[in-house]
Amino acid sequence: MDTITKLTDGVLEGDRRSLARLITLIENGHPESSEALKKLYPHTGRAHVIGITGPPGSGKSTIINQLIKHWRGKGSRVGVLAYDPSSPFSGGAILGDRIRMLEPTLDRGVFIRSMATRGELGGITEATGDIIRTLDAFGMDVVIVETVGAGQGEVDVMNVAHTVVLVVVPGLGDEIQALKAGLMEIGDIFVVNKADKEDVDRKVFEIMGMMGRDADKLENIHIVKTVATKGEGIPDLIEAIEAHYRYLRDNDLIQKMEEERSQRDMMKIVVNKIKDRVIANIGESNLKRMVQEMAQKKIAPLEAADELLRAMDPGSLRKQNAQSKSQ
Ligand SMILES: Nc1nc2c(ncn2[C@@H]2O[C@H](COP(=O)(O)OP(=O)(O)OP(=O)(O)O)[C@@H](O)[C@H]2O)c(=O)[nH]1
Ligand SMILES: [Mg+2]
Structure with a gap:
């Protein structure tokens, strides 16, 4: 019990080791973690929770690295919860830049946690909501959840995120079926990543077609083309994410979601x-x-x-x- 109290106080004081240990207890369903969550609860409700989902290898982690870089540059604190077995996180570094790969351990404003997926499709588990709240109480301005878009998982990401970003890539025929099977409805923002590859515009039109909208209404749909490895299109994506959050707040939708x-x-x-x-x-x-x-x-x-x-x-x-x- 003593330890739990200490860990909880540690989280509220901004101690990263306490945060890491408490997340492990929550993940393992430790009975005393509910005491901690009770105490943390009044300190939650500040973070913008963003779900990033899409097929394996579509570039979700690369995009998240870019988002971290941007928000850290503005002084925001970012927590990442990744159901991501390959986990190539570098905390905002461009892939291949070995020095910057060290950043997350040095930068106290970023906390990245990769989770074992334990066989759940997409990875969202019972503990996900509680871990997000813990990161929120810790003082993160943004909490990003990465899940592999395979099956039920992306639907569950809606239950924990204010804003859902769906990442697709050009030229993957088989994923279209998945998109048709309800996936499209969950995205607030669509990213066509790997825009350096062929058939990007066809992909954009496919998405618009599935949404039943015309090309000339493009500005009303949040479809963003990115080359995540080069950071291209990332400012547009950030603008779309921030605009979506503003929209939610201005229309009291955050309160409704919280309820x-x-x-x-x-x-x-x-x-x-x-x-x-x-x-x-x-x-x-x-x-x-x-x-x-x-x-x-x-x-x-x-x-x-x-x-x-x-x-x-x-x-x-x-x-x-x-x-x-x-x-
Ligand atoms: N050509 C190109 N490659 C990219 C782009 N974005 C990411 N990649 C590469 O695609 C591969 C997969 O990227 P990740 O960011 O790991 O993808 P992910 O969606 O997180 O993958 P999982 O977590 O395993 O599902 C890596 O080799 C990236 O370097 C891009 O815009 N263009
Ligand atoms: Mg990944």
Whole structure:
């Protein structure tokens, strides 16, 4: 307990080692990490959370390095949470520039954490929201979450990010299917990266086509062409991200998102707590018996669940007791 208090205080005081250790505890689902999160909560709500998603190798980490470089140049503090097995982060350095690769350890305004993806598609886990809040409480102005766009993951990134940037590259036919299957709806900003390759404009038109819009409405859609390795188009991307954040703030949408997020978080905790109580109430051996009976088809899961919940409800317990007494 002592350690948790120390770690929490450390995070609020801006101590990076405390931050790193607390994130590990949260990631591992350490029971005491919820104490820390409770204490950090009033200090959250300041950071702009940006999700960057897209197919493997599309250049997400390279783009993030450029974004870090820009925001650090303006004095903003940046936290990155990357579900990114290849993890080529250099903290704003251009790839290949070996000296600048040392930057993240020297620059106290950047904190990059690569996470094991543990097989979840896209990588967003139960702990992601809590880790973002921890980075927020630490004092990050921007928190970036990188996820591999493969399956359900990009949809989940919406639940944790204010602004979602979808990165695609020219000439990848198979990803079009994925885009059609709902991916397009989640992006607030579309980046066509590797614009130094052929077929860039075709890609842009494809995206517009999928969005059902005309070429002359291009300015209304946030589609940005970038060559991340050279930093080309990055100022446009930054402008699009900042404009999106302004739009959210000016229309009270941040507050609305926070409300939805809080409700979702709370309900998840309620469900887990009820589950724990139900199990504690019935006891492991009774639970095992019920499970066996369900497997033998003597009782349906719905009946078993009702029975468990009835046993939990003090009102019905009282009724049962009264009935058995009067008999
Ligand atoms: N030609 C070209 N190559 C690029 C560009 N942006 C990134 N790359 C290269 O593409 C490769 C993948 O870039 P990453 O930034 O690691 O891509 P990623 O999306 O983070 O990859 P994963 O995290 O593994 O999914 C690297 O070799 C980059 O140097 C670009 O604009 N043009
Ligand atoms: Mg990456």
